[in-house]
Each structure stands twice: as structure tokens, then as C-alpha cells.
Amino acid sequence: MRASAAVTVGLGATAAVAVAALVTTAGDNPVGAALSMAVPAEYKKLIEDAGNTCPEVSPNLLAALLTQESGFNPDAKSPVGAQGIAQFMPSTWETHGIDGNGDGKRDVSDPADAIPSASKYLCTIAEDVKDVPGNKQNNMLAAYNAGSGAVRKYGGVPPYKETQNYVRSISALANQSSGGKSATTKQAATAINTAKAMIGMPYSWGGGNADGPSKGTCCSPRGRSGASITGFDCSGLSLYAYAKAGINLPRTAAQQYAASEPVKPGKVRPGDLVFYGDSATNIHHVGIYVGGGWMIDAPRPGTKVRYSPLDSMTDLYAVTRPVSRNSKEI
Structure with missing residues (x-):
């Protein structure tokens, strides 16, 4: 199988091959009857x-x-x-x-x-x-x-x-229902437009929530703190963008991957979430795909929310689609 052309545009050969293989792997991990959420x-x-x-x-x-x-x-x-x-x-x-x-x-x-x-x-x-x-x-x-x-x-x-x-x-x-619905194209468009409006916002480790940019926490793996910076980290941005579309995502990139629906080759579309890492247990980055081989993301400390090519990182792992689920409130 090969990856969708929509994904591979702008990717280097290694990254393109990785997408083809890894997205297929993600899509072949069905959820069993005892679990309504995705797990490795x-x-x-x-x-x-x-x-x-x-x-x-x-x-x-x-x-x-x-x-x-x-x-x-x-x-x-x-x-x-x-x-x-x-x-x-x-x-x-x-x-x-x-x-x-x-x-x-x-x-x-x-x-x-x-x-x-x-x-x-x-x-x-x-x-x-x-x-x-x-x-x-x-x-x-x-x-x-x-x-x-x-x-x-x-x-x-x-x-x-x-x-x-x-x-x-x-x-x-x-408590999420196994009968959740994937994000609609309208919800995806809302998420993309929300993220676009945040371009130029500073990166803040631990920053961002469903209400928008916020001060972050300490510390990144390299010791950078977001405690004095109002902005977003990568998963804070995707969480906020999809909150505006009516979909609640967990806080971290790894959690968002586990709670989303893998996208099969040929089915990738703008608004899908793009994850980086060497395994489902070691995902370190997420961006929002906008088409043409580009995403909107908050890359790392010292940068700002921006458009980035999908091959800006070499360990592209999988593409997923956020899921709107019925949840019981406590």
C-alpha cells in the first residue's frame, strides 16, 4: 500500500515511505469488544x-x-x-x-x-x-x-x-461511547481556522487549553519552562482547535493519538492530526494537517505557532481523525 498523495506531497522519500507503512499499521489495530478506546x-x-x-x-x-x-x-x-x-x-x-x-x-x-x-x-x-x-x-x-x-x-x-x-x-x-463519530469536514474546517488564528502565538511548554492560550509549566526534556509564557505547546493547540469544533481531546499528544481514529491510506484529509514518534508509546509531537504536505503546529520552545511541512521532523508516525464521543460527566 502507498500513502495518500495528499499526505506525501512535500515529503522526503524516507518520510513518505514511513507514512505509508505506519498509517497502515495504525489502521490495522481494531478495538476489541472489551475496550471502546484505542490502546497500543x-x-x-x-x-x-x-x-x-x-x-x-x-x-x-x-x-x-x-x-x-x-x-x-x-x-x-x-x-x-x-x-x-x-x-x-x-x-x-x-x-x-x-x-x-x-x-x-x-x-x-x-x-x-x-x-x-x-x-x-x-x-x-x-x-x-x-x-x-x-x-x-x-x-x-x-x-x-x-x-x-x-x-x-x-x-x-x-x-x-x-x-x-x-x-x-x-x-x-x-466512559466514552464506542459509537463515537469522526470529525466532520465542517468540524475539521473549524479546527483549522481556529489554529490559523493562533499563528504567531508563542510556544509555551504545557501551555494552552480548551479556552485558548495559557501560561505553561516546567520543564521540557531540555529544561525549558513555559511558566512565564502565554501560548501553546503542540497538543495544547490541537486541543484548543478541536474544542472550538465541539470535540474534546485529551491533553497530551500520546493521549490524543490513543483517543482518535486511525486514518487509512487514501483517506487523509485536512483537519486530521499528524503524529510524530517511534511508537504509539513514544509520540512526542502533533500537528493539524491543512493539505498539500503542510500542517499548523507549535513546534518547540523558542518558536511560534506556524505552518510547517510534514517532513520538518523525520519520525512521522501516523495520521488520525478526532472522534466526537458521548461522555458521562462526573
Whole structure:
């Protein structure tokens, strides 16, 4: 199979071949009956098996948590020391990590251990906060993020903005309907026009949300901070553009890839999202395709939102289409 001409215009030969192969791979990863959200194929069975450990945990909820925590990256490390695909702190892993694959080791970087450990830990937390008023699943997620003590102290999800957003994001992603509809051409046009209006806006690491440009956070892999810069990073821009089109996307590029619908060769159109990385678990950039081999993106610290050729990065991984889904609000 070859990539659509609409994608390959302006691409170097290596990138064009990569698009043809990788978009086909993405399109061949069907969602099973137990999951209504896309997950990397290598983790699908692990999540389906571990996602039935207790009544409060489902495969979708577990997949949504892993999307939020690491974007399915088994090598993820946070600034505060959390590790692996489920972002266990070392002390928590020491207590709750299990040898999920029976190889005699408990390895936080091995998804075969970390995914069932995350489910077991969620079930332990659910039992710990079972007498707290309110939605049991929300309380469990809040405890995973902020600790059981905080949930018991406040009688439910604590009044921490980070924790409240964490619970809301995972619940919305986990509860999305499998009958979601791909973005229409009208929605795609709205997203493109919204992104065009932001051309020239500064890049801000962690910047941008559904309401528009915002100050970001610290720090990028190279230590750049967006805390004093109002603007967008790559996924903040796509999130904002599609929010204006009535589609809610998760926050990070890896999460947006997991929550979108892969586009097959010959079907790519303006408004689709273009992702860069060497695997589904290691996506580092997203842009909004506008046609003719170009996208609108927020490339990196020190730049501004702009038009970029698709071959401006050599590791073009896949093209997806945002999906409008029915979600239950918490």
C-alpha cells in the first residue's frame, strides 16, 4: 500500500515511505469488544485481563488511567520520581508491585508487571475508601492521584485542581461511547481556522487549553519552562482547535493519538492530526494537517505557532481523525 498523495506531497522519500507503512499499521489495530478506546496492540490483552480485577475497575478505566499517566510509555519518568507506564512512586511499587508475568521479577518498567499491579492497587484503594460518600470510582481515582488520606479527609474528591482535573479527564475518557463519530469536514474546517488564528502565538511548554492560550509549566526534556509564557505547546493547540469544533481531546499528544481514529491510506484529509514518534508509546509531537504536505503546529520552545511541512521532523508516525464521543460527566 502507498500513502495518500495528499499526505506525501512535500515529503522526503524516507518520510513518505514511513507514512505509508505506519498509517497502515495504525489502521490495522481494531478495538476489541472489551475496550471502546484505542490502546497500543501490545497492551490490549494485558489491560483487558487486568481490568476485571474488582468491580470498580474496568478495562476502559484502566486504559484511560494509563493514557493519562504516561501515554502508554513504559519508560516514562516524572520530575517527582514516578516510574513506568502506570507512574508508580518507588515506595508504592515496593508495597504494591506484583510479578504479573511470573518471571520471578517485579519490574516497574515492564508493562506485564506494571499494568496488573496498577489494577490491583486501584482495587486496594477502592476498598480503602469504600465508606467515603460519593461516587466510588471517582473517589478511587482521586486516591490514586492524591492519596486515600486526602479523600477520607475531604469526604470525597479533594478540592485540589490537579486531582479534580485528573478524575474528570480519566472518567470522560473511560466512559466514552464506542459509537463515537469522526470529525466532520465542517468540524475539521473549524479546527483549522481556529489554529490559523493562533499563528504567531508563542510556544509555551504545557501551555494552552480548551479556552485558548495559557501560561505553561516546567520543564521540557531540555529544561525549558513555559511558566512565564502565554501560548501553546503542540497538543495544547490541537486541543484548543478541536474544542472550538465541539470535540474534546485529551491533553497530551500520546493521549490524543490513543483517543482518535486511525486514518487509512487514501483517506487523509485536512483537519486530521499528524503524529510524530517511534511508537504509539513514544509520540512526542502533533500537528493539524491543512493539505498539500503542510500542517499548523507549535513546534518547540523558542518558536511560534506556524505552518510547517510534514517532513520538518523525520519520525512521522501516523495520521488520525478526532472522534466526537458521548461522555458521562462526573
